[in-house]
Amino acid sequence: DGRGTEVLARIPLDDPTIPTSGRRLAYARWLTNGKHPLVTRVFVNRIWMHHFGRGLVASVGDFGRLGEKPSHPELLDWLADEFTRSGWSLKKLHRTLMTSATYRQSSRRRPELDVVDSENRLLGRMSIRRLEAETVRDAMLAASGDLTVKLFGAPIPVAPDETGQIIVGVDTRDTAGRPTGKHVPLNGEEYRRSVYIAVRRTMPLAMLETFDAATLAPNCVIRTPSTVAPQSLMLMNNEFAADQAEALADRVAREVGSVPAAQARLAGRQEKARDVGSASTQQFLPSVVDLQRFLVRRLILENAVMFSRRHFLASQSFSLGSIALAWLLERDGVAAVPAKPTLERPTFDLKPKQPHAEPKARAMISMFMQGGPSHVDLFDPKPELSKHHMQEYSGGDFKFDSVDQASRKLFAGPWPFRKHGDCGTELSSLLPHLGSVIDDVCVIRSMRTGVNNHGQSIFALQSGGILPGRPALGAWMTYALGSENDDLPAFMVLRDPVSLPVEGVYNWSNGFLPSLFQGTVARPTEPRIANLDPPPHMQGKPQERFLAFLEQLNREHLAERPGENDLAARIASYELAAKMQSAAKEAFDISRETKETHELYGLGRPESREFGTRCLIARRLIERGVRFVQLFTANQEWDHHGNIVTSLPKACLKIDQPAAALVRDLKERGLLDTTLVHWGGEMGRLPVIQAAAKGAVGRDHNTYGFTHWLAGGGIKGGMTYGATDEIGHKSVENIVNHYDYHATLFHLFGLDPQRVNFPRPTGIGQLIETQQARIVQEILS
Known part of the structure; x- marks a missing residue:
C-alpha cells in the first residue's frame, strides 16, 4: 500500500537518518557536565516533588528572581551534588529519597507543629495526598488482580x-467518524500499566483527565490535584471502576473462601472484623446482598485514592481491609449503617456565607477571551490610525513578543465603527449584536496588567499575581461566599x-485554598457531566445505603487525621456527586428552553452554536444558584499575530451573538441586576502591524492598554x-489595573478584600496584595 516500515513512538536518539549540526547535543552535554548546579537542582527538585507532593522549591518551574526560595537550601544542594556524583543515576536518587527517614515518617498531624508550619513546608510529617491519575488506575488493576506487568511494546x-x-x-x-459497531479485542493489553497508554493530545483518557493528569496543550510543570464531584461520580458509576470492584470482590472470595477470620486477616483490619461481629446482630435486610454487591466493594478505589503512593506501595492493608469489611457485611447480611461518630464539622464548606456589606451582585459569569482580542479593531476607535494607516510611527516604546517580526507601521483595521444605543457608544461593525444591548454595558477602555505575555497576564487577571499556584478568582468567590445551591x-x-x-x-x-474551592470543569460536549447514571441495580435506596456506609468509613478516616481538609473535601464531593445525578441533568438540559431562546443565543447558526450553547448553560447554572461560572475560548483563539483580517471576524462570529444574548436574556428574566457579566481577555493588541510571512498582517501583544466590558x-x-492614547497603545486616562478590577468585583459582592484571606506560614494569602488597589466607583450604578 506504499507505506513504509511501522515504528513505535520514541525519542530519535542517535538516528543517522536525521540531519543534525550537533549543537543541541553539545548544549545538553554542557548543561549536564556538573559545572552548572542550576540544572541538577531543578531536576532533583522535580523528583522530590514527585515523592513528597511539593518541591523543596515550590515554584518548580521558576528558580529565578520571581520564584520561591527553597525550604531546605542545604538539602537541595546536597542532593544535587550527590546526583551529579552518581552519574545522574535516577535509580540511586529515588532510592535515597524513598529510604530516608523523612519519606518514612508518619503522616499524622501534631498540633504543636501545625501552629508553626500548617502547610508542612518544613516536613515535620509526611503529607497525605492523592495518588496521581495514572496510579489511581494502576492501583485498581493491581488490587483486582487484573494488572498485566508486561514491559515495553506498542502503546495501549x-x-x-x-x-x-x-x-x-x-x-x-x-473515515467520516461514524461508529461501525466493530470490536477489536486487546487480549489483556488493556490491563497494562497506564504509562503505556497512547498519548494523544486531542484524546486524553477520560479517567486520567478526571483525576488531573498532566494537560498536554500548555507546559505542565505541576499537576494541581483537585477534589471535585466528577471524580466521585467516576468512582461511583463508571463502568471500568465497576468492573474492577467486581473483580476484586471475586478475588477476595476466591483467595480466602468463606471463613470470616481469614477474610479479616487478608484485610489486615482485625478490629473492623470485630466491629462487624457486633454489628451482625443488627436488623437483617437480605436485599443488601444484591444491592451492595456492586459498589460497596469499591471502597478500595476511594481508599487508594486518598492514600499517597508511599502508603499504597508499603501496604495495601487499608484498602483490602475496606473490601474485606464490605464482603463480610454482605455475607452477614448487615444493612444498617452504624451511627455517625461525634466529629467536629469540617473547617471549610460551601454553605452560603454573609458578605461584609450589602451586595449588588450575587453571581458572576465571566467570558474569558483567551489570546487577547484586538481592542483597537473592536472597542476603541482611533482616527489617528486611519489617518496614518501603514505609515511609520516615530513615537511609542512598543514591546514585542515576536521581536524578529517587529514593525512600526500603524495599521487601521478595515472594519468601521458606528454608534449604538441611546448612549452612543462606538463599536466595530464586527459586533452588531453587542451594539443591541450596549445601553446595559460598561466598556472599560483602559485595562492594564503590564506583563506582556499570555501566562503572566492571565495569572494577573485570574489570580492577582503573575506566578502559578495562586487561587483563581472563582475559588476566592466561593471561599468567601459559598454557594446558594447544594446540588451543583x-x-x-x-x-x-x-x-x-x-x-x-x-x-x-x-491554589493554596482547600481543594473544595477548585472549579469543576464540565465536558465540552455531551454528556457535560459524565457518569451521572448509576448501574441499574444500584439506583435509589441501594446507592443511598452504599454512600452512607462509605461516608461512615471516610469520616472515621478523617477522625484519625483531624485537620486534613482534603479528606473533608472528599466527603463533601461524594455528597455533592449524589445530588448532581439528578440536578446536573436538569441544569444542562437546554432542550427545555424554547425555540425563541435557542434562536436568541444563535444555536441555529454553525458559527455561534457551540459558544451559544455554553452561554445558555451558564444562564441556567446561575439561575439555579451556582455562584461563579467561567467560559473560556480555545487556546490562543484571539492571539492574532497573523491573518487578523480573516481570523478576527471568525472569532467575532462565534461570540458576538451569544454574549449579547446572555445580557438580554438575564435582563428579561430579572437576573441581570444581581448577576455580574464579564467579557475580556488577558491583553489587547498593538496598533502597529506584525510583519508576518507572506504579508498576512497581524498584531503583537499589548497589556498596557486594552478593553473589557461589564x-x-x-x-x-x-x-x-x-x-x-491617540493610537491605542497605552492606557492614559482612568487606568484600571488588574487589582483595581478585582477590588471593584469584591465591592460589588459586598466583600472587603482585606478580610477575604487565608492564613499561611509565609503570611496572609489574599487575592489583592497591594495597597494601591482602588474601587472604580465611577462605573457603579
Whole structure:
C-alpha cells in the first residue's frame, strides 16, 4: 500500500537518518557536565516533588528572581551534588529519597507543629495526598488482580465511546467518524500499566483527565490535584471502576473462601472484623446482598485514592481491609449503617456565607477571551490610525513578543465603527449584536496588567499575581461566599471543545485554598457531566445505603487525621456527586428552553452554536444558584499575530451573538441586576502591524492598554470608562489595573478584600496584595 516500515513512538536518539549540526547535543552535554548546579537542582527538585507532593522549591518551574526560595537550601544542594556524583543515576536518587527517614515518617498531624508550619513546608510529617491519575488506575488493576506487568511494546490504544468519552480500546470508526459497531479485542493489553497508554493530545483518557493528569496543550510543570464531584461520580458509576470492584470482590472470595477470620486477616483490619461481629446482630435486610454487591466493594478505589503512593506501595492493608469489611457485611447480611461518630464539622464548606456589606451582585459569569482580542479593531476607535494607516510611527516604546517580526507601521483595521444605543457608544461593525444591548454595558477602555505575555497576564487577571499556584478568582468567590445551591458545584468552568486555554487548570485552580474551592470543569460536549447514571441495580435506596456506609468509613478516616481538609473535601464531593445525578441533568438540559431562546443565543447558526450553547448553560447554572461560572475560548483563539483580517471576524462570529444574548436574556428574566457579566481577555493588541510571512498582517501583544466590558450586578450601563492614547497603545486616562478590577468585583459582592484571606506560614494569602488597589466607583450604578 506504499507505506513504509511501522515504528513505535520514541525519542530519535542517535538516528543517522536525521540531519543534525550537533549543537543541541553539545548544549545538553554542557548543561549536564556538573559545572552548572542550576540544572541538577531543578531536576532533583522535580523528583522530590514527585515523592513528597511539593518541591523543596515550590515554584518548580521558576528558580529565578520571581520564584520561591527553597525550604531546605542545604538539602537541595546536597542532593544535587550527590546526583551529579552518581552519574545522574535516577535509580540511586529515588532510592535515597524513598529510604530516608523523612519519606518514612508518619503522616499524622501534631498540633504543636501545625501552629508553626500548617502547610508542612518544613516536613515535620509526611503529607497525605492523592495518588496521581495514572496510579489511581494502576492501583485498581493491581488490587483486582487484573494488572498485566508486561514491559515495553506498542502503546495501549484509546478511542471515543458512544458518549464521546475517551476510553481504552481500538478506534473502529469509519473515515467520516461514524461508529461501525466493530470490536477489536486487546487480549489483556488493556490491563497494562497506564504509562503505556497512547498519548494523544486531542484524546486524553477520560479517567486520567478526571483525576488531573498532566494537560498536554500548555507546559505542565505541576499537576494541581483537585477534589471535585466528577471524580466521585467516576468512582461511583463508571463502568471500568465497576468492573474492577467486581473483580476484586471475586478475588477476595476466591483467595480466602468463606471463613470470616481469614477474610479479616487478608484485610489486615482485625478490629473492623470485630466491629462487624457486633454489628451482625443488627436488623437483617437480605436485599443488601444484591444491592451492595456492586459498589460497596469499591471502597478500595476511594481508599487508594486518598492514600499517597508511599502508603499504597508499603501496604495495601487499608484498602483490602475496606473490601474485606464490605464482603463480610454482605455475607452477614448487615444493612444498617452504624451511627455517625461525634466529629467536629469540617473547617471549610460551601454553605452560603454573609458578605461584609450589602451586595449588588450575587453571581458572576465571566467570558474569558483567551489570546487577547484586538481592542483597537473592536472597542476603541482611533482616527489617528486611519489617518496614518501603514505609515511609520516615530513615537511609542512598543514591546514585542515576536521581536524578529517587529514593525512600526500603524495599521487601521478595515472594519468601521458606528454608534449604538441611546448612549452612543462606538463599536466595530464586527459586533452588531453587542451594539443591541450596549445601553446595559460598561466598556472599560483602559485595562492594564503590564506583563506582556499570555501566562503572566492571565495569572494577573485570574489570580492577582503573575506566578502559578495562586487561587483563581472563582475559588476566592466561593471561599468567601459559598454557594446558594447544594446540588451543583459553586464554581463551574465551561471550556472550549477545541482545547484548554493557555495555563490550563491554573485558570480555575484553588491554589493554596482547600481543594473544595477548585472549579469543576464540565465536558465540552455531551454528556457535560459524565457518569451521572448509576448501574441499574444500584439506583435509589441501594446507592443511598452504599454512600452512607462509605461516608461512615471516610469520616472515621478523617477522625484519625483531624485537620486534613482534603479528606473533608472528599466527603463533601461524594455528597455533592449524589445530588448532581439528578440536578446536573436538569441544569444542562437546554432542550427545555424554547425555540425563541435557542434562536436568541444563535444555536441555529454553525458559527455561534457551540459558544451559544455554553452561554445558555451558564444562564441556567446561575439561575439555579451556582455562584461563579467561567467560559473560556480555545487556546490562543484571539492571539492574532497573523491573518487578523480573516481570523478576527471568525472569532467575532462565534461570540458576538451569544454574549449579547446572555445580557438580554438575564435582563428579561430579572437576573441581570444581581448577576455580574464579564467579557475580556488577558491583553489587547498593538496598533502597529506584525510583519508576518507572506504579508498576512497581524498584531503583537499589548497589556498596557486594552478593553473589557461589564454588565449587570451593580454596574452602570451605557457608558465607556477610561481611555488609551491617540493610537491605542497605552492606557492614559482612568487606568484600571488588574487589582483595581478585582477590588471593584469584591465591592460589588459586598466583600472587603482585606478580610477575604487565608492564613499561611509565609503570611496572609489574599487575592489583592497591594495597597494601591482602588474601587472604580465611577462605573457603579
